[in-house]
Structure formats: structure tokens, C-alpha cells
Amino acid sequence: MIKRMHTGARMSKAVIHNGVVYLCGQVGDGASVAEQTRDCLSRVDALLQEAGSSREKILQAIIWLADMKDFQEMNEVWDDWVSEGHAPARACGEARLARDQLRVEIIVTAAL
Template sequence: MIERQHTGPRMSKIVKHNGTVYLCGQVGAGETVADQTRDCLARIDALLVEAGSDRDHILQAIVWLSDMGDFAEMNAVWDAWVPEGHAPARACGEARLARDVLKVEIIVTAAEKPGS
């Protein structure tokens, strides 16, 4: 069974299938890449909880930066957020994002917590 949450005409924010949680790409607000990354990760936290998961259960993350020059600044926020011993498989690349003000977008796939 496939379960979709917050479904609109273009996408669902959460899709669950066979114990796996897929989140749509998340962006954040703020002036700096650090601000946007913090806000983006807070949105991911909220969606994961709603989906019956959490950051300890993230399997994979794909990070898109509008400028790879922001890699270290984004990583400083990311490293403080990822629970020790629970780092997911991750890729990071540079891409033109949907709006010029966006500096980071993160896509996450996670496992549901047991008993969820």
C-alpha cells in the first residue's frame, strides 16, 4: 500500500511505502545558507515525526546547493544536526534551485520507526 500525505496537484510532501518514508525536497527561509539549512532541517524533522520516523532513521539525503562555495557553511549546520552514529548515505551537488533566493534544498528518505 502507498500512503500519500499533503498531496497537491504537483507532489506529495510525504509518501510512505513498505516501511520507507520519502520526503519531497525541503527548502528553508533566511538570508544565509546556514539560516536556510537550519530552517530546512527543522521542516524535515517535523515531516519525519508526522510520518512516524525521525532523524535517527534517515537512510539517505541528497543536498543541493546553489553554490558549492557554501559547502562548509551548510556542513557545519548539518553536522550539528545529524545524530552521532546515525549519519545517512548522502550526496551533495550544485544545482540551480527553483527560486533565486534559495541556497539549499534537501531530499530525505527514511525508515519508519518500529511500531509506527
Template sequence: MIERQDTNQRMSKIVKHNGTVYLCGQVGEGDTVTDQTHDCLSRIDALLEKAGSSRERLLQVVIWLADMADFEEMNAVWDQWVPEGCAPARACGEARLARPALRVEMIVTAAC
């Protein structure tokens, strides 16, 4: 069975299937990569909780940065957020994001 939450014509914020949670891409608000990363991770926490999961159950995270020069700044926030021993498989690349002000977007897969 596939369960979709917060669905509209374009996408679902959460999709659950066979014990796995898939989140739509999450971005954050703020003027700096640090601010946007904090906000993005807070949104991820809220969606994981709503889906019955948590950051301790992360499987994979794909991170897109508008500029790879922001890699270390984003990682400084990321490293404090990920629980010890629970680091997911992860990829990080550079991409043009949906709006020019956006600096970071994360796509999360986790276990229920």
C-alpha cells in the first residue's frame, strides 16, 4: 500500500511505502546558508515526525547546493544535526534551485 500525505496536483510532501518514508525536496528560509540549512533541517524533522520516523532512521539524503562554495558552511550545520552513528548514505551536488534566493535543498529517504 502507498500512503501519501499533504498531496496536491504536483506532489506529495510525504510518501510511505513498505516501511520507507520519502520526503519531497525541502528548502529553508533565511539570508545565509547556515540559516537556510537550519530551517530546512527543522522542516525535515517535522515531516519525519508526521510520517512516524526520525533523523535516527535516515537512509539516504541528497543535498543540492546553489554553489559548492557553501559546502563547508552547510556541513557545519549538518554535522551537528545528524545523530552520532546514524549518518545516512549521502550525496551533495551543485544545481540551480527553484528560486534565486535558495541556497540549499535536501531530499530525504528514511525508514518508518
């Protein structure tokens, strides 16, 4: 069985299948990379909780930065957010994001 959450014409914010929840890319509000990262991660927390999971159950995270010069600033927020002993497999790269004001996008896959 596949369960889709917050489904629109283009995408679902989360899809659950076989005990795994897949989140769409989360972006955040704020002027700085740190503010946007905090907001992204808050949205990740909310969707995971709604799906019946948590940040401790994240299997993989993919992070896109508009500019890799923001890597350290994003990591400071990320490192404070990740639960000790529960760091997921993670990739981070640079990409052009959907809107010019976006600095970070985070995609998460987690176990239920």
C-alpha cells in the first residue's frame, strides 16, 4: 500500500511505502542560509512526525545548496539538529534552486 500526504497536482509532500517515508524537497524562509536551514529542518520534523517517524529514523538526506560557500553555515545548523548517534547517510551538492532567494533544499528518506 502507498500512502500519499498533502498531495497536489504536481507532487506529494510525503509518500509512505513499505515502512519508509520519502519527503519532497523542503525549503525554508529567511534571509540567511542558517535561517533557511532551521526552517527546512523544522518542516522535516513536522512531516516526519505526521508520518509517524522522527529525525532519529532518517536513513538518508540529500542537501542542495545554491552556493557551496554556504556549506559551513548550513552544517552548523545541521550538526545541532541531528540527534547524536543517529546521523544519516548524507550527500550535499551545489545546484540552481527553484527561486533565486532559496539558498538550501533538503530531501529526506526515513524509516517509520
